[in-house]
Amino acid sequence: MNPILVEVARGGHVESFHRGAVVVVDADGCVIQAWGDVERPIYPRSAVKPLQALPLVASDAADRFGLTDAEIALACGSHAGEPLHVATAESMLRKASQDGSCLECGVHWPLSEAVTRELAGRGQLPSTLHNNCSGKHAGFICLARHRGLDPVGYVKPDHPAMREVTKALANVTGTVLNESCRAIDGCSIPTFAMPLRSVATGFARLGTGCHLTSTLTSAAVRIRAAIAAAPFMLAGLGRFDTRIATAFGEAVLCKCGAEGVAAAAIPGQGLGLAIKIDDGAGRAAEVAMAALLRRILPGPLADHDELSRSVDVSLHNWNGMVVGQVRACLPESAH
């Protein structure tokens, strides 16, 4: 039974609460702290995008096509479909002599409700470029083109570009990724169930380069620098991953995924962090990650306003009254 990590309060009562598992590991995959079952296989979903972007950089595709920091960061991001995100995905594709018609991620309205209304207000429909995964997919297409491959079918497990992505993911997380743990993600690429501990291990290695080839280590350095230089590309205006990257720069690389997953690298301490909320709630994954960072980071960083704001979020009603809180309650003692 996983512990309660986050409470949602209203008036004098706890209205809802979220259980989950939390793990902190070093780059050897050794558990430093854990709450709950961190060995149960979970789907890391978009939380591992920064790991899935490693081949884009390690293959030299990023340099060959002259990708900017913003473009590399977008390849690691789940963006809100804001105009700059769309333009950046389009630019990546153009550099590989492709366009949005090559993207196999499907179409959805922008994650940002405001951007959705703006788009609808102009009488427009969304395209594949607005899909929150379009940067990741544009990165896969750059990788495929760099390898001289036809990008068609790049989302399928057996496409050589996707095999290269999966191999890197297995390598950095220290897992065996095969059909038995494979499912299909929202954007149609494979997602592999793995222990939460392995997700954290991947982030510890992304942050340190330990146990990685020198090529992957260099790619990890470049990815961390790109995200720190272009935090907006990781998520979007006001969103959690962007706020953390803006506040901490290269000191913390945090990436959330669907169904209540969050992962982070703390290079300065050689640590990887991962959280899975049992019920899949994103609101809880963010608040729990903020609480975990406050617990793990050294004093001056732990005291950052961004974290104190993010561990206790006020709920406002439609008249702007404060009616409750979403607040962290990570138990004191791990096991």
Added chain:
Amino acid sequence: MNPILVEVARGGHVESFHRGAVVVVDADGCVIQAWGDVERPIYPRSAVKPLQALPLVASDAADRFGLTDAEIALACGSHAGEPLHVATAESMLRKASQDGSCLECGVHWPLSEAVTRELAGRGQLPSTLHNNCSGKHAGFICLARHRGLDPVGYVKPDHPAMREVTKALANVTGTVLNESCRAIDGCSIPTFAMPLRSVATGFARLGTGCHLTSTLTSAAVRIRAAIAAAPFMLAGLGRFDTRIATAFGEAVLCKCGAEGVAAAAIPGQGLGLAIKIDDGAGRAAEVAMAALLRRILPGPLADHDELSRSVDVSLHNWNGMVVGQVRACLPESAH
């Protein structure tokens, strides 16, 4: 520890799961079946709108202003902001010589994403009439006007109209509702924490009239008939409460509320049902309620397609591929 009621599967693994409490009671409030802790105080939120609408009918306000079935059903509903919902709320207010400027529920974009985009596409902004609670609030204003009261401040606990609503809610649920259990709902009216068992008791009495005055019993009959006659007003196109009311007519009155609450009356069996998902997930409350109805209703009703569809909902990704399921796993044995 509440049991797991709903699983979210992807590929061969359970990705997320939802715990919660479930109770079935008779109109005496006696527990017929229960799963989990049904005595912990929970906020019923919008699930009790049909109970909060009782004074509107019992006071004769509904007859005095000539409210239609659709208008009474809207007073019990959490609507999607579709044009017919907005027009119906406006009509209720007009009958009481008021308009949308009297509504104190606040403004939000329509719950229906499609309707939001249509509104934005016309260059329009939402009004108080689009608030999912505008029908309930229009009902409160009708009640206040019928009583000769100034409606200003009707959302406050001490306004005489709101006191009448709270008194009816306490009466039908068999609870004492005071400041110690009071919080503020999304639409600014009070919401009172009460045991899940009490929510179910209120619905058993709404469905049977047992333990109610003859005036409240008549009001309950009228409310059940109105919802059965105008199920669209309870929620909106394709939404759960509307689907259940469309499928079952007066045989089942089901109403969901924010943070994973669902309640239902089964008049033919004299039962009231209530569910609270621990983590507040609406997706789980709906699937669990469908499973509970299938368990509780007599054969021919239990076999209704609407329930078999609703207990195992396919998840599609952005390319329309089936990637998983949200499925009920209500344990066999209650306690």
